[in-house]
Amino acid sequence: MRLSKKLTIPGTRSESHGERDNGKTFVITEMDAYAGQDWALRALLAMAGSGIPMPEGALSSGWEGLAPYGFAALLQAPYGALKPLLDDLLAQAKYEHKPGQPLQEIKPGPNCCVEEIATFLTLYKTVFGLHAGFS
Secondary structure, eight states: OOOEEEEEOOSOOOSSTTOTTTTOEEEEEOOOHHHHHHHHHHHHHHHHHTTOOOOTTGGGSTHHHHGGGHHHHHTTSOHHHHHHHHHHHHTTEEEESSTTSOOEEOOOSTTOSOOOHHHHHHHHHHHHHHHHTOO
């Protein structure tokens, strides 16, 4: 069974800037083993391509080699390599509109259930942390 955790954005929801996602709950689920190792390799290659020094063997160690760098190091990768990685992380998060109801995919665009830019960063970091073992 895949690891899973709930993330509730703290605070009380309002229509004010910075508070539109407050109180919303998201369910983060671990990638399957194949997708996870593929994601980690692509992330390591993107980081190496951006000039981050990699210790010997890092590219063959998957999440174990990636975890020590943290999410901030990943953000140094060029946008072309970073964007698909972020999209894959976001695919592991689903919106729980109401408890007991089916979870909703987070679809980009003007009708997205995420209304604050900062929430995306929180979701990316949470998914990364779940996979890297420091959620």
